[in-house]
Amino acid sequence: MGRLLEGIRFIFRDLQSDGWRSAITVINLVIFISCYFCLASLAEAGYKFGNQPRDPDELMMISHNVFDLSDSQISEADFKPIQELIPSPVMSVSPLMLKHLNVGGYFLQLRAAPLNDFETVHKLSLIEGQWPTGADEAVIGEGTRSLTHWGVGDTIRIYGVDFKITGLVHSTGTKFGSIWMSLENAEKLFNTYGKYQFAWIVLVPGVDSDAVISQLNNDPRLQGKFDIYYADQLYQQYTSALNDVRDISLILVLLALLSVMFGVYGSTYLTLTERKRELTILRSVGFTSRTIRVVLSMRTVIQVIFAYLLSWVITTLAIHWFESINPIMIHSIPLPVIISAKILLVGAVLSIFFAWIGVWLPTRHLQKSSVISMIQR
Amino acid sequence: MISITDLHKTYRRGDEIVEAIRGVDFQVNDGDFVVVIGPSGGGKSTLLNLIGGIDHPSSGSIQYNGYELAGASEEDLTIFRRDNIGFVFQFYNLLFSLNAVENVQLPLMAKRVPMKAARQKAVEFLKQVGLSHRLTHLPSELSGGEQQRVAIARSIIAEPKLVLADEPTGDLDSVATREINQLMHQLNQEMGITFIVATHNLLLTEKATRVIELRDGKIQ
Numbered sequence: 001m002g003r004l005l006e007g008i009r010f011i012f013r014d015l016q017s018d019g020w021r022s023a024i025t026v027i028n029l030v031i032f033i034s035c036y037f038c039l040a041s042l043a044e045a046g047y048k049f050g051n052q053p054r055d056p057d058e059l060m061m062i063s064h065n066v067f068d069l070s071d072s073q074i075s076e077a078d079f080k081p082i083q084e085l086i087p088s089p090v091m092s093v094s095p096l097m098l099k100h101l102n103v104g105g106y107f108l109q110l111r112a113a114p115l116n117d118f119e120t121v122h123k124l125s126l127i128e129g130q131w132p133t134g135a136d137e138a139v140i141g142e143g144t145r146s147l148t149h150w151g152v153g154d155t156i157r158i159y160g161v162d163f164k165i166t167g168l169v170h171s172t173g174t175k176f177g178s179i180w181m182s183l184e185n186a187e188k189l190f191n192t193y194g195k196y197q198f199a200w201i202v203l204v205p206g207v208d209s210d211a212v213i214s215q216l217n218n219d220p221r222l223q224g225k226f227d228i229y230y231a232d233q234l235y236q237q238y239t240s241a242l243n244d245v246r247d248i249s250l251i252l253v254l255l256a257l258l259s260v261m262f263g264v265y266g267s268t269y270l271t272l273t274e275r276k277r278e279l280t281i282l283r284s285v286g287f288t289s290r291t292i293r294v295v296l297s298m299r300t301v302i303q304v305i306f307a308y309l310l311s312w313v314i315t316t317l318a319i320h321w322f323e324s325i326n327p328i329m330i331h332s333i334p335l336p337v338i339i340s341a342k343i344l345l346v347g348a349v350l351s352i353f354f355a356w357i358g359v360w361l362p363t364r365h366l367q368k369s370s371v372i373s374m375i376q377r
Numbered sequence: 378m379i380s381i382t383d384l385h386k387t388y389r390r391g392d393e394i395v396e397a398i399r400g401v402d403f404q405v406n407d408g409d410f411v412v413v414i415g416p417s418g419g420g421k422s423t424l425l426n427l428i429g430g431i432d433h434p435s436s437g438s439i440q441y442n443g444y445e446l447a448g449a450s451e452e453d454l455t456i457f458r459r460d461n462i463g464f465v466f467q468f469y470n471l472l473f474s475l476n477a478v479e480n481v482q483l484p485l486m487a488k489r490v491p492m493k494a495a496r497q498k499a500v501e502f503l504k505q506v507g508l509s510h511r512l513t514h515l516p517s518e519l520s521g522g523e524q525q526r527v528a529i530a531r532s533i534i535a536e537p538k539l540v541l542a543d544e545p546t547g548d549l550d551s552v553a554t555r556e557i558n559q560l561m562h563q564l565n566q567e568m569g570i571t572f573i574v575a576t577h578n579l580l581l582t583e584k585a586t587r588v589i590e591l592r593d594g595k596i597q
Contacts, residue, residue: 288452371431
C-alpha cells in the first residue's frame with residue numbers, strides 16, 4: 001500500500017512537472033467524457049420514457065385515428081358496450097379528461113378524473129399535502145414539480161383561473177408529469193360537460209386482456225369510431241421516434257468512449273516519443289517494460305479519473321442549467337435527464353478500460369525493445 | 378567476474394554496415410577498476426552497452442559470473458541490470474521532475490524495496506557522496522559535478538557488484554573531474570565495487586587497476 005501511494009505521489013509530481021501537457025490531455029478527455037454523460041443520460045431518459053412498466057389490467061378507449069390525445073371525444077353513452085362487461089372481465093370504466101395547456105410558461109398535461117378514481121383507478125399516491133376538495137384546487141405529479149419547482153401551497157393559473165396546489169402525488173407511467181384535478185372542476189373550467197378524452201378501463205386481474213381488447217375493437221357499436229389500447233401502448237407508439245434517437249445516442253456514446261481510447265493512445269504515443277530519455281533511464285536502472293506500462297497506465301488512470309469527475313460536475317451543472325431555461329418535454333410530459341448512478345458507474349468502468357487499451361496499444365512493443373533501440377528510435 | 382569472448386557488434390547505418398566491436402576478448406575480476414580509453418567512435422560506449430545488457434551482441438559471449446548475457450531476453454536483461462549493474466552516464470541522466478533523493482531511490486523502486494527504507498538508504502548514499510545539503514534539490518538546481526554525484530549514488534544504491542560509467546567526467550570541469558574520479562576510486566576500494574569506465578580523459582587512468590585501449594572496435 002505504501003509503495004502504491006508513493007508511486008502515485010511520483011506520478012502526481014510527474015504530471016505536475018509536465019503541467020501543460022497534462023492539462024491538455026485532461027481537457028481532451030473532459031470533452032469526450034462530457035459527450036458520453038450527455039448522450040448516455042439522454043438515451044437513458046428516452047429509454048425510461050418509452051419503456052414504462054406495463055399494466056395489462058388497464059385499457060383505454062379513445063376516438064378512432066386521433067394523433068393528439070386531447071382531440072379525442074368520448075361521451076358517457078359510448079361507455080355502454082364496456083359497462084356491459086362489468087363485473088367480469090371489466091372491473092370498472094370511468095371517464096378521464098386530458099388537455100395540453102400552457103401553465104405558467106410550461107406546456108403541461110392536465111388530467112381530470114372523478115376524485116374517487118385518483119387512488120383506486122389511476123393509482124396516484126399522495127406524498128405531500130392533501131387531496132383537492134375545493135373548486136379551485138389541484139395536485140401535481142413529481143415530474144411536474146421537478147420541472148416547474150412548484151410546491152404545495154403555490155397558486156397556478158390554469159385557463160385563466162387560479163388554482164391552489166394542495167398536494168404532490170407519485171404515480172407510475174407517464175402520469176407523474178401531469179396536473180390532476182377533479183372532473184367536476186375541469187368540466188366547469190372548460191365548459192365541456194359530459195365530453196371526455198378517454199374511457200379508462202380497469203380489468204379484473206388475470207383475465208385475458210388481449211381477448212377483451214379484441215372483443216371491444218370488434219364491437220359494432222365501437223368499431224370505426226373508437227380504438228381500444230393498453231393504457232400505456234399509445235405512449236409507446238408516440239415514443240418510438242424517441243427510441244430511434246436513443247439508439248443513435250447509444251452509438252454516439254460508444255464513439256465518445258472510443259474517442260477516450262484514441263485520445264489516450266495519442267497522448268501515450270507522444271509521451272513515448274517525447275520522453276524517450278526518461279523511459280530509457282528507467283529501463284537502464286532496472287524498471288521492466290511491464291512496470292513502465294503499469295506506471296503509464298496508472299498515470300493515465302489518474303488523468304481519466306480526474307477528467308471523469310470534472311466532466312461529471314460540468315455536465316450535471318450544464319444539464320441543470322439547460323433544464324432550467326429550456327426543459328425537454330415529450331407530449332407535454334417532462335423528460336427527466338439525469339446522470340444516474342448506473343451511467344456514472346458504467347462510464348467509469350468503460351472509460352478506464354478504454355483508457356487502459358489506449359495505453360496498452362502504443363506500449364506493447366516495449367517488452368521486445370532493447371534499451372539501445374529506444375535510444376535510437 | 379566478467380568474461381568476454383570473441384565479441385562482435387555490427388549495425389547498419391543507411392546502406393553501410395558498421396563493425397563497432399571486432400572480436401574483443403578480455404576478463405574483469407571482482408574489485409577491478411578498469412578504464413577503457415580510445416578515440417571517439419572506437420567502440421567504447423558500444424562495449425559498455427553490451428556489457429550492461431543495454432544492447433545485444435551480434436556474436437560472441439559475455440558472461441557475468443557464469444550468466445550468459447548474449448541471447449537473454451529483454452525482460453531478463455532488465456532484471457539482470459537491476460540486480461547486478463549500476464550505470465553512470467556522461468550527461469547524468471537524472472529525471473528532471475524528481476529531486477536528488479527521489480532520483481537515487483529509483484533503482485530500489487524497481488526492486489520493490491519498501492519506500493521508507495529506500496528513502497533512508499537514498500539519503501545515506503547521498504551523504505556518502507557528499508550531498509547531504511542537496512537532498513531535496515531538483516537536478517536543475519545542482520551543478521554538473523553535483524548531478525554526477527547524484528547519478529553515482531543512484532548507480533550504487535542497489536549495491537551492484539559492477540558499475541559501468543560512460544564518460545562520467547565528459548561534461549565536467551577539471552576540479553569536478555578530480556572529485557568524481559576520487560569518489561569512484563573510493564567506492565571501488567571501500568565497497569569493493571568493480572568499475573568499468575569509458576573515457577577520453579587520461580586523468581582517470583592514474584589509479585586504474587587496468588587500462589584497455591579500444592580503437593576501431595579492437596583492443597590494442
